[in-house]
Amino acid sequence: MKNSIQSILILITVLISTTGADEVVYAQVGETVTLKGPGVTYQLEYMYWKFGNQNGPLLAWCNHLGGERITEDTKWKDKLAWSDNSLIIKDIQQENLGTFVREIIKSQTSNFFLITVLKLNVSVNPPSPLLPGENLSLACSVETPQNLEKPKIHWLTPWGENLEMRQETRRVTSKDNGQWTCVVTADQKEKQTKVSVTVLDLSPAPLRPQYTSKSMPLTIPCSIPPHISWEQIKAKGFQEVVWQFSPKSSLGLIHDSETQKLYVLSLERLRWNKTDQHRELKPVQDPQKRNLTLTRKQGRKEDRGDYMCIMKFKNGVTLSRTVHVEVLQIIPSPGTDLISGQPLNLTCSLSHPLPSDLHLQWSPPKQSSLPKSDHYQAHLTIPEVGTGDGGNWECSLWQGKTQLTSASITLKIEHKLSVWMLVIICSVAVIAILLLILVFILYRHRQRRVRHLRHRLCQCKKYVLTISWTDEMAPNTHLHSHSH
Ligand SMILES: *[C@@H]1O[C@H](CO)[C@@H](O)[C@H](O)[C@H]1NC(C)=O
Numbered sequence: 001m002k003n004s005i006q007s008i009l010i011l012i013t014v015l016i017s018t019t020g021a022d023e024v025v026y027a028q029v030g031e032t033v034t035l036k037g038p039g040v041t042y043q044l045e046y047m048y049w050k051f052g053n054q055n056g057p058l059l060a061w062c063n064h065l066g067g068e069r070i071t072e073d074t075k076w077k078d079k080l081a082w083s084d085n086s087l088i089i090k091d092i093q094q095e096n097l098g099t100f101v102r103e104i105i106k107s108q109t110s111n112f113f114l115i116t117v118l119k120l121n122v123s124v125n126p127p128s129p130l131l132p133g134e135n136l137s138l139a140c141s142v143e144t145p146q147n148l149e150k151p152k153i154h155w156l157t158p159w160g161e162n163l164e165m166r167q168e169t170r171r172v173t174s175k176d177n178g179q180w181t182c183v184v185t186a187d188q189k190e191k192q193t194k195v196s197v198t199v200l201d202l203s204p205a206p207l208r209p210q211y212t213s214k215s216m217p218l219t220i221p222c223s224i225p226p227h228i229s230w231e232q233i234k235a236k237g238f239q240e241v242v243w244q245f246s247p248k249s250s251l252g253l254i255h256d257s258e259t260q261k262l263y264v265l266s267l268e269r270l271r272w273n274k275t276d277q278h279r280e281l282k283p284v285q286d287p288q289k290r291n292l293t294l295t296r297k298q299g300r301k302e303d304r305g306d307y308m309c310i311m312k313f314k315n316g317v318t319l320s321r322t323v324h325v326e327v328l329q330i331i332p333s334p335g336t337d338l339i340s341g342q343p344l345n346l347t348c349s350l351s352h353p354l355p356s357d358l359h360l361q362w363s364p365p366k367q368s369s370l371p372k373s374d375h376y377q378a379h380l381t382i383p384e385v386g387t388g389d390g391g392n393w394e395c396s397l398w399q400g401k402t403q404l405t406s407a408s409i410t411l412k413i414e415h416k417l418s419v420w421m422l423v424i425i426c427s428v429a430v431i432a433i434l435l436l437i438l439v440f441i442l443y444r445h446r447q448r449r450v451r452h453l454r455h456r457l458c459q460c461k462k463y464v465l466t467i468s469w470t471d472e473m474a475p476n477t478h479l480h481s482h483s484h
Pocket residue numbers: 223284285291292293
């Protein structure tokens with residue numbers, strides 16, 4: 001009787017094994033697989049895991065008293081572990097694939113559950129990194145025994161698009177960089193396997209232009225993304241990085257014919273070589289650190305234009321990013337040195353109409369009489385400037401609540417009165433000088449008159465003397481000469 005029951009049990013087991021598994025698990029070689037199965041409670045008395053079938057080698061057991069054991073077989077020993085009534089298989093290999101039988105003994109009755117682990121193959125060719133334009137092929141497959149239902153397989157792109165295929169071949173672009181997912185669906189269960197694809201590229205350029213002004217720094221960003229190393233770039237046949245600049249005319253046209261080469265980074269030393277046309281721009285960092293940004297402390301009017309960061313490879317592939325630069329300027333008319341009462345126009349602009357999502361804001365000097373309502377105008381007309389308008393005028397460019405850049409100028413305004421005073425002072429000085437000259441002339445004139453008079457007087461004296469002498473000569477010559 002006991003024998004016949006046993007043989008029935010064996011028969012049932014054999015039937016189960018041939019009709020397939022209670023559960024199918026897909027795993028890539030090297031993955032960690034958790035075997036659990038349903039209905040596991042802490043009240044179980046014994047749990048056994050066997051490999052192949054019910055009579056296969058015992059892999060592990062545990063009991064309700066907390067005892068647990070794992071086989072000493074070298075094929076399994078270091079791969080198996082118990083965790084919360086589940087059996088974990090780490091770094092699963094080809095030889096570990098197959099059917100696992102769980103036996104739970106509770107109140108002296110046995111309960112079997114079969115889990116079949118099938119091999120999942122995911123391949124990416126060629127291995128990363130790739131250059132844009134290279135062909136990438138992705139394949140995902142499972143080895144399903146004939147008696148099991150074939151699962152559905154499809155791919156998910158890094159941006160979440162569903163490709164209804166097992167195989168995918170495409171010419172890569174930088175968009176393909178990221179995690180691709182192979183999805184295997186069977187028995188309403190999904191198994192997702194991620195593979196990463198690296199496509200070499202430069203970091204995205206800013207969506208907006210870079211704004212600068214004479215009072216603000218100029219920064220032209222370009223960098224190699226953090227997940228890409230110089231070694232990977234060199235391995236793909238790196239040749240050089242070139243920074244070049246195409247100025248934009250006042251009409252907003254880009255002149256390619258005027259394109260200037262600013263810097264070259266060549267393979268040999270991985271150091272920047274500046275050209276004659278470097279425009280006093282400087283690289284911010286050692287290029288080894290993958291930051292290829294150029295900068296200058298202050299912007300200039302002529303900085304407006306397109307800056308291109310170009311990475312060239314020996315096979316002709318080029319990766320490039322274009323950074324647009326706009327310069328905010330304040331144009332005072334007629335100038336910055338004014339006299340109170342003069343008219344003044346101040347224009348703040350990017351030398352082309354502002355995009356609709358940007359706005360300007362003026363910050364005039366504190367004492368300025370500019371009405372608040374004018375603070376958001378690009379063009380200010382001040383019919384008569386006052387001395388309060390002297391000082392620093394700032395015009396800032398905003399996108400919502402973010403300040404993009406600002407420009408400033410200093411106005412010098414002379415008091416009108418001081419000019420009149422200057423005129424008076426000058427006149428007084430002129431009059432004083434004239435008076436002085438007059439006094440001098442008069443003095444000279446008098447002096448001459450005096451000398452002339454004295455001369456005349458002398459002559460007169462002589463004459464008088466002569467007369468007196470002649471007078472005395474006749475009657476008393478002797479006496480006169482005596483008196484001499
Ligand atoms: C590059 O360097 C500049 C200046 O040091 C810094 O502002 C910028 O964030 C850096 N870029 C990257 C991608 O590290």
